[in-house]
Amino acid sequence: MNAPLRRVGVVVLVLFALLFANLNWVQAYKADEYRNSDYNGRVQIAEYERERGVIEAGRTALATSKPTDGELKYVRQYPADEAYAHVVGYNPVNLAATGIERSEDEFLAGTSDALVADRISDLWTGEKTPGGSVLLSLSKRAQETAFKEMTNNRVGAEKGAAVAINPRTGAVQALVSMPSFDPNPLVSHDTDAAEAAFDKLDGDPDKPLINRALSETYPPGSTFKVIDAAAALENGYTQQTQIPAGPVYRAPTSGTDIRNAAASICPESQVTLREALTESCNTGFAQLAVTLGADKIKEEARKFGFGQTDLTCGRLNAEGLPVATSETGEIKNPDGGDDPAALAQSGIGQNNVRMTPMQGALIAAAVANNGRQMRPYLVQKLLGPDRTTSHYTATPKELNGSVVSSDVAGELRDMMVNVVQNGTGRNAQIDNIVVGGKTGTAQSAPDRKDHGWFIGFAIKDGQPVSAVAVFLQEAGSGGSGEAARIAGQIMRAVVTDAEGS
Numbered sequence: 329m330n331a332p333l334r335r336v337g338v339v340v341l342v343l344f345a346l347l348f349a350n351l352n353w354v355q356a357y358k359a360d361e362y363r364n365s366d367y368n369g370r371v372q373i374a375e376y377e378r379e380r381g382v383i384e385a386g387r388t389a390l391a392t393s394k395p396t397d398g399e400l401k402y403v404r405q406y407p408a409d410e411a412y413a414h415v416v417g418y419n420p421v422n423l424a425a426t427g428i429e430r431s432e433d434e435f436l437a438g439t440s441d442a443l444v445a446d447r448i449s450d451l452w453t454g455e456k457t458p459g460g461s462v463l464l465s466l467s468k469r470a471q472e473t474a475f476k477e478m479t480n481n482r483v484g485a486e487k488g489a490a491v492a493i494n495p496r497t498g499a500v501q502a503l504v505s506m507p508s509f510d511p512n513p514l515v516s517h518d519t520d521a522a523e524a525a526f527d528k529l530d531g532d533p534d535k536p537l538i539n540r541a542l543s544e545t546y547p548p549g550s551t552f553k554v555i556d557a558a559a560a561l562e563n564g565y566t567q568q569t570q571i572p573a574g575p576v577y578r579a580p581t582s583g584t585d586i587r588n589a590a591a592s593i594c595p596e597s598q599v600t601l602r603e604a605l606t607e608s609c610n611t612g613f614a615q616l617a618v619t620l621g622a623d624k625i626k627e628e629a630r631k632f633g634f635g636q637t638d639l640t641c642g643r644l645n646a647e648g649l650p651v652a653t654s655e656t657g658e659i660k661n662p663d664g665g666d667d668p669a670a671l672a673q674s675g676i677g678q679n680n681v682r683m684t685p686m687q688g689a690l691i692a693a694a695v696a697n698n699g700r701q702m703r704p705y706l707v708q709k710l711l712g713p714d715r716t717t718s719h720y721t722a723t724p725k726e727l728n729g730s731v732v733s734s735d736v737a738g739e740l741r742d743m744m745v746n747v748v749q750n751g752t753g754r755n756a757q758i759d760n761i762v763v764g765g766k767t768g769t770a771q772s773a774p775d776r777k778d779h780g781w782f783i784g785f786a787i788k789d790g791q792p793v794s795a796v797a798v799f800l801q802e803a804g805s806g807g808s809g810e811a812a813r814i815a816g817q818i819m820r821a822v823v824t825d826a827e828g829s
Contacts, residue, residue: 376400376401376402377456378437378438379393379395379458379459380393380404380436380438381438381458381459381461381462381713382461383416383428383429383432383436384461385463385466385467385471386466386467387468388408388468390406390464391405391416391429392404392407396517403517404419404515406511406512409511410475410509410510411475411504412466413427413508413510414427414504414541415427415464415466415649416428416429416511418514418515419433419515420514420515420522421516421517421522422523423514423526427649428642431643431646432642435459435460435462436461437459438457438458438459438713442710443712443713460711460712460713461713461715463707464708465494465707465708465722466500466501466502466503467492467821467825469821469824469825470492470501471501471504473817473821474490474504474814474821475504477490477817478504478506481803481814482806483780483800483804483805484804485801485807486507486534487506487507487801489505489685489798490541490796490797490814490815490818491504491541491686491689491796492794492795492796492818493690493702493704493795494693494793495694495696495697495702495793495794496724496792498702498705498724499722499724500641500704500705500706502818502821503641505538505539505540507536509529509536509537539649540801541684542686543651543684545653545655545682545683545684546684546779546801547677547683547770548681548683548768549676549678549768549769549770549771550608550613550677550766550781551677551683551688551766551782552674552675552683552768553608553613553675553677554605554692554695554740554744555625556613556617556625556675557601557605557740557743559620559624559625560616561739562628562732563620565601566739567600567739567742568601568602569600571604571619572597572598572611572612573594573596573597573604573609573612573615574594574596575587575588575591575595576611579671580618580669584669586610586672588610588611589769593607593610594607594609594611601743602743602746604616605743605766606746606747607752608766610676613675614672614673616675617675617676618668618675621666621671622666622667622671622674625671625674626659629654629656631728631732632691632694632731633654633690633691633727633728633731634653634654634655634656634683634687635653635654635655635656636728637653639686639727641705641706642705642706643720644703644707644722644723644724644725645725648705648707651704652684654682654684655681657670657674657680659671659674659680677768677770678771685798688799689704689797691783691797692744692764692783692785692795694728694731694732694737695732695737695740695741695764696764696785696787696792699732699733699737700730701729701730701731702725702726702727703726703727708721741764742764744765744766746764747765747767748765752767752808752812753765753766753767755809756812756815758816758819758820758823761787761820764785765785765812765815766782767809767811767812768783769807772801776802777804777805779802779803779807780800780804780806781797781798781807781811782797782811782812783795783796783815785819786819786820786822788823793819793822794819796818796819798812798814798818799811
């Protein structure tokens with residue numbers, strides 16, 4: 329054999345070796361990826377041969393599957409339209425799934441390892457049993473009240489969020505993001521129409537697809553004063569400790585004055601810690617933060633959950649809806665020392681302090697629950713296709729343990745109840761129910777209206793029954809009062825729903 333032929337032979341052998349190696353790579357390592365690819369038409373057809381399981385709350389179906397005459401045998405439907413959209417999510421043909429539809433996809437689709445017995449029975453019967461059902465923790469009355477009150481708020485806010493949780497268990501009772509959207513067009517089997525519907529929502533300047541309750545952070549304003557008060561109580565202060573106040577305060581190194589929302593708020597040179605929280609005294613809490621120092625403020629915030637990067641909300645200890653990280657910022661100079669100007673602003677929930685509405689509810693819940701913070705969850709039960717076999721039941725778990733002692737929690741609780749009875753949170757009052765809370769007004773941008781906040785809790789017969797956060801984005805004047813009113817309506821709905829169950 330001459331040299332040219334030998335070279336050709338070597339090249340052919342190398343090419344065959346590469347082809348063989350690639351074939352093994354595909355079969356051994358890439359098979360699952362290709363098998364489950366959204367572009368694999370056979371996978372799509374197989375997925376829709378089995379009726380997808382139901383998502384429900386309060387014995388009401390929120391996501392169902394309807395038979396069709398097409399190649400894809402079932403189409404997903406969302407009877408509640410917008411009211412549950414950010415929780416339930418949607419499961420489209422070509423687009424990425426979201427919400428509980430995504431986090432519980434395998435169980436709903438019937439491909440979960442937990443449902444292997446049902447799939448084996450399919451081999452004998454020749455039928456495709458449905459996927460499993462997901463029962464959510466939501467209070468139907470509270471969720472729909474939150475959606476209605478947020479959508480029809482009295483200050484004209486177009487964006488915001490509301491979260492309510494059970495302080496003793498962490499069960500999410502309501503979770504609403506505004507504006508919302510109708511998920512039904514997104515799951516159409518006409519993929520061009522579905523993609524057009526998605527593009528329209530994705531291009532909407534109000535960003536209705538964003539879950540503002542979980543995935544966005546905002547300056548918390550005066551709701552952060554609960555963190556300041558907790559830090560003070562844990563460092564030797566009492567409710568009656570006098571703190572510096574006054575009509576105006578300028579921190580060392582700062583070129584900006586901090587003033588109160590009105591001249592009538594804590595004009596005295598000193599007020600008690602209790603009075604400062606009740607009146608929402610900016611000058612008092614700014615000076616308190618500077619006195620305590622950045623390390624104590626940051627550590628207190630950390631104990632309540634700020635800085636936590638891995639929090640999800642779905643099934644306990646499993647994948648769920650991701651929760652953005654709430655942050656305090658550094659509040660330090662480059663040399664590591666405190667920055668008094670930044671610290672004063674941070675003490676009133678401004679500067680670089682950012683918080684999710686979920687985090688606001690968790691703060692209130694920990695105070696209501698004697699300082700114990702529970703891990704939030706949305707999935708209450710997983711039921712097999714026969715609706716009698718339970719594959720999972722939520723067992724409450726602590727999130728960050730005891731964030732403050734029961735004594736400190738009791739002091740905070742008493743102070744927050746006074747805020748609702750005699751201070752800025754009066755709109756949250758509920759007849760025959762003990763309600764505590766804290767309002768917040770936060771600057772957004774020089775040319776935009778202020779945000780309105782309220783975080784709080786409801787206690788019935790000595791037991792905490794709900795903790796809530798309501799956020800109204802760029803609500804302007806009266807925003808925090810309206811947030812308090814909405815929070816009261818949501819907590820009242822929780823109580824009513826519990827009484828009727």
